[in-house]
Amino acid sequence: MNTKFYKNCDASELTEAAEILKNGGLVAIPTETVYGLAANAYNGKAVSKVFEAKGRPTDNPMIVHISKLEEIHPLVTDFPEKAKALAEAYWPGPLTMILPKSDLVPREVAPRLETVAVRMPSHPIARKIIELAGVPLAAPSANSSGSPSPTTAQHVLNDLDGKIDAIVDGGECDVGIESTVITLATDVPRLLRPGGITLQQLEAVLGHVDVDPAVLSELKEGVAPASPGMKYKHYSPKAEVYIVEGSLESFKFLIDSEYRDGDMALCFNGEETDIPVTCLSFGDENDLDSQAHLLFAQLRKFDELGAKRVFVRAPSNEGVGLGVYNRLLRAAAFKVIKPPVIYGLTGQTGAGKSTVGEILSEKGYLIVDGDVAARAVVEKGSPVLKELSDTFGSDILDENGELIRAALAKKAFSTEENRQKLNSITHPAVTKWAIDFVKENLNESHKGVIVDAAAIFDSDIKRYCSKMIVVTAPEEERLARILSRDGLTEEAAMLRIKAQKDEQYYKERADILVRNYAPYNLSQELELL
Ligand code: TXA
Ligand code: MG
Numbered sequence: 232m233n234t235k236f237y238k239n240c241d242a243s244e245l246t247e248a249a250e251i252l253k254n255g256g257l258v259a260i261p262t263e264t265v266y267g268l269a270a271n272a273y274n275g276k277a278v279s280k281v282f283e284a285k286g287r288p289t290d291n292p293m294i295v296h297i298s299k300l301e302e303i304h305p306l307v308t309d310f311p312e313k314a315k316a317l318a319e320a321y322w323p324g325p326l327t328m329i330l331p332k333s334d335l336v337p338r339e340v341a342p343r344l345e346t347v348a349v350r351m352p353s354h355p356i357a358r359k360i361i362e363l364a365g366v367p368l369a370a371p372s373a374n375s376s377g378s379p380s381p382t383t384a385q386h387v388l389n390d391l392d393g394k395i396d397a398i399v400d401g402g403e404c405d406v407g408i409e410s411t412v413i414t415l416a417t418d419v420p421r422l423l424r425p426g427g428i429t430l431q432q433l434e435a436v437l438g439h440v441d442v443d444p445a446v447l448s449e450l451k452e453g454v455a456p457a458s459p460g461m462k463y464k465h466y467s468p469k470a471e472v473y474i475v476e477g478s479l480e481s482f483k484f485l486i487d488s489e490y491r492d493g494d495m496a497l498c499f500n501g502e503e504t505d506i507p508v509t510c511l512s513f514g515d516e517n518d519l520d521s522q523a524h525l526l527f528a529q530l531r532k533f534d535e536l537g538a539k540r541v542f543v544r545a546p547s548n549e550g551v552g553l554g555v556y557n558r559l560l561r562a563a564a565f566k567v568i569k570p571p572v573i574y575g576l577t578g579q580t581g582a583g584k585s586t587v588g589e590i591l592s593e594k595g596y597l598i599v600d601g602d603v604a605a606r607a608v609v610e611k612g613s614p615v616l617k618e619l620s621d622t623f624g625s626d627i628l629d630e631n632g633e634l635i636r637a638a639l640a641k642k643a644f645s646t647e648e649n650r651q652k653l654n655s656i657t658h659p660a661v662t663k664w665a666i667d668f669v670k671e672n673l674n675e676s677h678k679g680v681i682v683d684a685a686a687i688f689d690s691d692i693k694r695y696c697s698k699m700i701v702v703t704a705p706e707e708e709r710l711a712r713i714l715s716r717d718g719l720t721e722e723a724a725m726l727r728i729k730a731q732k733d734e735q736y737y738k739e740r741a742d743i744l745v746r747n748y749a750p751y752n753l754s755q756e757l758e759l760l
Pocket of ligand 1: 265266372457
């Protein structure tokens with residue numbers, strides 16, 4: 232079949248499209264939510280062609296679209312007050328109501344059900360076509376069953392070219408996810424599918440609305456869903472999708488530690504440059520409308536880019552976000568990952584960083600010891616040590632091939648350029664060591680990860696730390712601690728103190744400041760961790 236493509240949307244094109252529908256054909260039409268694949272709702276034969284074109288399971292009922300309120304009466308046996316109030320508030324718009332079905336609705340529209348789904352779209356082209364066709368239109372989303380719903384005419388063309396009579400190009404859909412579906416056929420109204428009209432908006436009109444468990448959780452084997460569409464894996468690009476809860480820093484840790492060829496990410500605006508795989512953004516972190524608007528288009532783009540796995544920054548599930556989260560859960564087949572929360576722990580020498588590390592370890596954090604990491608990567612025979620001796624000279628090694636730290640320090644800290652060379656050799660190895668350590672040692676019982684490192688603000692690892700814990704103490708106290716602990720002369724101890732950045736530097740970079748001196752007490756200082 233040759234699929235006609237109407238892109239002017241003038242009166243003659245829309246009349247032609249309506250004519251096709253009247254004659255039992257299939258036309259993809261724009262709505263404010265997503266594109267719909269429309270058929271005359273009173274023509275069972277036309278409706279069954281929709282299932283065929285989409286490859287849709289035939290038990291999945293369709294929404295009937297009307298353009299005027301009076302068109303609802305022949306479709307339903309009851310139009311209760313609650314439904315009237317909702318129609319008054321939110322029609323035309325992205326809201327679908329499930330109501331008791333009249334016998335005029337052919338069984339193909341809602342196979343084996345006593346109910347019918349009705350919606351009055353707000354998109355002017357959709358409304359015009361319904362009007363011109365003179366009949367309500369049954370229309371599911373105009374995608375191949377299982378793939379993300381189409382939000383542009385091009386998406387429809389990609390999925391259904393040659394399988395339907397025509398496509399009307401009305402530009403990008405505004406909302407971007409399908410309508411909110413609520414049933415009024417139960418005693419308490421129940422939200423079956425979240426969308427552009429939010430739960431709060433529904434409750435503002437109706438009072439309490441139940442939320443169907445299938446909105447946010449996987450249906451148990453054998454349980455019949457209130458909305459048949461909910462049982463199918465949906466909205467999926469070809470790649471495996473994973474929702475990743477938590478901070479951007481934890482997200483980066485996950486990407487780096489699990490990296491495989493073909494990994495890509497769906498993130499918020501501005502995060503792309505910081506995530507080392509191909510990233511698409513679906514809007515600002517707080518812009519839930521944009522996330523809804525872009526979600527499906529971006530999921531489709533991952534297919535074009537050949538993604539094998541897509542890691543998604545978890546959006547908020549408030550307001551319209553509930554709809555976005557619901558679609559993502561299905562795209563991900565409910566795979567949600569919670570990478571560990573990671574904090575950096577640092578402080579000037581003698582401040583008591585190690586003591587704090589011990590307390591946090593007792594509290595259930597996995598401690599990554601930066602000193603141990605730094606030593607491990609330059610063990611005798613290691614590739615890092617080889618590179619260091621190639622760069623700085625073999626006289627940094629003793630006769631057994633072990634590193635002479637003082638010799639390396641002398642050379643590496645002689646110029647800024649050398650210091651950078653040293654860092655570029657050691658930092659990636661330390662980071663990798665830390666990642667491997669976490670992968671090997673982290674278990675369910677851990678609250679999170681603490682990276683204990685004096686030079687954390689200069690490290691690569693800081694990109695994984697969502698907060699920095701800085702331990703402080705006055706200089707005289709730190710001096711006294713070093714003297715009694717390390718058996719240095721006062722002069723040597725002061726040299727060590729002065730070699731570090733000053734207190735101001737640490738304090739400016741602290742998210743959590745831990746005061747390790749009287750009258751403060753550490754357990755109180757660490758209470759919130
Ligand atoms: O925004 C939308 O709703 C778009 C545009 C085209 O209007 N349409 C759409 O249709 O998303 P579709 O078929 O992809 O999704 C309709 C959902 C399915 O989950 C279906 O199971 C549910 O509504 N549904 C339809 N009739 C129902 C009924 N009588 N009882 C319970 N659920 C029903
Ligand atoms: Mg659909």
